[in-house]
Amino acid sequence: MMKSNTEIKPSVTLDSSRRWLTQALLRAALVVICVVTAVFFLIRIVPGDPAKMILGEYSTPEAIASMHHTLGLDLPIGDQYLRFVRNLVTHGDTGASIISGTSARELIADRAPVTLLLIVMASFLAILLSLLLAMLAATNKDKLLDHLIRIFPTITLGMPVFWVGLLLILLFGVRLRWFPVGGVGEGWTGMLHSLILPAITVAFTQIPTLVRSLRAQMLEVLESDFLVTLKAAGIPSRVILLRHVLRNSALPTLMLLGVNISYLIGGTLVVEQVFGIKGIGSLLFSSISKRDFPVIQGIALYCAIAVVIISLLVEMASWWLDPRTKGKQ
Amino acid sequence: MSASPILEVEELSLAAGSKTLVSGVGFSLDRGESLGLVGESGSGKSLTLRAILGLLPRGVEQVGGTIKSEVRAAMIFQDPRKSLDPLCPVVRQVEEVVYYRQQVSRKAARTIALELLEMLGLPDSLKQTDRYPSQLSGGQCQRIVIAIALACKPGILLCDEPTTALDVTVQQQILATITRLQQELDFAMVFVTHNLAIAATLCSKLCVMKQGSIVEHGDALSLLQHPQHPYTQMLIDSVLPLPELEGSASV
Amino acid sequence: MKSTLLDLPLQPDDQRKSTFQTILSTPSLVAGGIMLVLLIGLAVLAPVISPYQPSEQNLYAFLKPPSAEHWLGTDQLGRDVFSRLIYAARSDLKIMVLAEIIPFCTGVFLGMLAGYYGKWVDSVISLVTDTFIAFPFYLIVIIVAFASGAGQRGIYITFILVGWIVFARVTRGLSASFRKQEWIASAQTLGLSGVRIILRHLLPNVLPQAVVVLMTDMVGLLVAIVTLGYLGIGIAPPTPDWGTMIADGQSFITTAWWLSAVPGFAVVYTGIALSLTGDGLADLWRRK
């Protein structure tokens, strides 16, 4: 008799999801344009003449003029920018290396696989360990284990990544000899084996922030009303934890990693230097010591664009996974 | 009516640390009977419900008294949206509870879940496409929560201000649904509210709570007509009077 | 109905805790504060306390392990590690504090603007933040520090460029949520101007949270300074710096591990002190 067949609001319309997608893509595109511009100005806003930096303080005016020409610095700034953008669009490149003459893109592509593998391994480790620690802390709130896990971020926050690397080398490389002290091993297994220690180092820098906010997130879920509903309904706590708590805290983890990916990449570059891995990080440092501007610009640009794309993907994934965003009109 | 009560609460005391939240609360409930717990915020009425349910919030402990119950209890909460997992489609949530509580096959669980939804007057379109809580209205969510409670086949239904967050017209529909279900399924009910009018209409017995203890209890109608405690009188006064609508003979 | 004068009695004055009492009942703040005072004391009094000059070489006593004479041993040039450690604290902590001032102010201000005004102001500021955040922090720090010349100037320039983003993000979020609250609406109904609302109403409310973030951000900055020092593009020798000390000790890691470990522990100690203080302040303000 009291059948309340008030109809259900239409779920996400094609129109609104298309609008959201266009907006997200447009934003990302705008950020990329800004990134390109920032990279272009990078060597122009800093004090000092790049040519002088490359050639040294006491170089001849002719040499400087010719270096200006090589770098395109003798053109008006607008033309320089156009040339930079054109080169980028047609070749995906920021110019040829001043030292070797090879294109920056090729140099970077050559070094990218190791760095990418390291980043993937580190992210995987970071997520796994943080989820585990956060879950242990949240389910044991205010007990000894929780306090121990909560102190952990406080201590590790101030640990420089290279120092952590050094200590790990000292312990696992030099003393225990479980892992190589540096360099990259031969073949797949060798490579993975030699990257474990660096990956742990990078992950280590991410875990404090991840654990801290994940724990808060999980506590919120654990103390939410719907969990009482499920408990009251007699669903086994194992099922509640795996199916409901974990899923509800997984989304924020994903978002957090999207925000932190930039820090993770930065950490990777430094860690490569500590472990002597020939990746993008070591390319950056060798380019810096040789003042190889096009390569430096290329690295900055590719890293930034990678971050923008990953953030976009994360944003899209979480939008897709979260029904709450779609229910809204 | 059976002779022995199915729920007996005696001298119940709850505390958080050194702070007493509920003290010396006691009442009993027979099969199919309904009891209204009335009071303002901080009166300990919701905590009493959670104690009966056996799921006290973190930090609150039972420090005295006994709760004797022979049947299962299920609960409905104040905010229907928050009492459902936002990332799980609603039919799946009902189904899950049926599966674990009634120990049937997945397929049977789904059939039972759909029957429950039908019984609660939820739109048929849910049978084809499952929806997330955020896509339903507050009233529809509350019906899902009731379905989850019924899936436990409760002997007692605990209601914690189930209509406070809803509009008046929806409130009327939900209360009507609860009344109808109680008549059909013959469960006992403890209904917590701050609105004496709702409590008195729904329940035959009332307990008025203030700051953790019961100040007055008794038969609903006599309590309304001859309140002994000034606090009860105040609660009666707080139901603001409306003039009689003309041309509405039936209630 | 009788008229109710006050529906709850006010708390008597003597039951309101004094600020000092509340601080004492926040253990992490007390611990962090003591650690910080100790650290700053050592840094400020370095010339008085240090048993040796930081650059005083003693080639007869190099790579000595910790002893009564040299509390933390000596390095490869026979310099006293403890003296260098506290002199390094002086330079590293000074730069850490100075480099945070401008980013903190710009970040808080821009964040409030974006959060309060929303719409296009927010879009523009967010676009700038998104652009900067796209560059990995260490990448940008390393490039700018190198390009603007090694040394302290590089660190300052880098931080003025990128340091404000953290504060802008936090205050933007806070301001946007405050903006939805009724007290901002009632300031608007009174007819107060945007600038006045931002300075008189928003600022005192976002400041506590911003200061908490400042504490953790300082840890990040210190780590960055040390990392630059380690990479050889930070504070230039002979000014002592923890990062350079770690780098110098790296070659002797198997024989004299304390050379790299001790300055590292100094960084970790500072990190713990600052984040404890930050946690304590957050706790204190949450309870108030």
Place this chain on the structure above:
Amino acid sequence: MSTALRIEDLTVHYDHFTALDKVSLEIQQHTTLGLVGESGSGKSTLARVIAGLISPVQGQVLLGSQNLGKKRSREQHKKIQMIFQNPDSSFNPKHTIRQILAEALLFHQIVDRSHVDRRCKELLASVRMDESALGRYPHEFSGGQRQRIAIARALSVEPSILIADEPTSALDVSVQLSILELFNKLKSELNLTMLFISHDLGVIHAISDNVAVMRQGRLVEVNTKEQFFTRPSTAYSRELLSAVPKMPTSQLSGGFL
């Protein structure tokens, strides 16, 4: 009786959702208009448009004979004041009650700087609050006390129209009674013109002279209080009125069937 406030054809959109759809309404001088509606009916949006917090896509707000445009002057802002639903977030948590009241008084130059303190005390007395409240912070007060302070702040600038947006919904029922009582008292003492918004018909009945009903952004009915509560002119109003839970007179009513 003259018209204190008139709104014409107000329309507001949020993205693709129409919050207000051509709403026109009048409030007479020294009367209280009660505005009812269920959640999402647009009552709060209407209040915020009148208070100048949201600018409408279309339509106008007329205060007496003055048209209130997008940018209001200080004087125009002063004339319309508002009290909000949530007493917990109605005050800047970092300001004392003295600072809160003084800011309004000084900004609109209601009294001289030297008289601010006295005026603050008078205002608190008018809402039945002790003057010791002045040195305290908002979080030290209960919900009902905060709502009294909110009333004092709104009245401090001597507005010609007071908007109360669900001022009692967040309060306990006993406190709700005392706040309603205060409103009624102030109404007769100060000859207030009020727009009183509530979803609770009992509250509306206790305070209003006239009643307006909103549903899905539209105005459904405007009527005098007596007419509305006994002979409402629309089916929707009747549905709302009959849904209000009433005290049972006999136990045979059989619940809510």
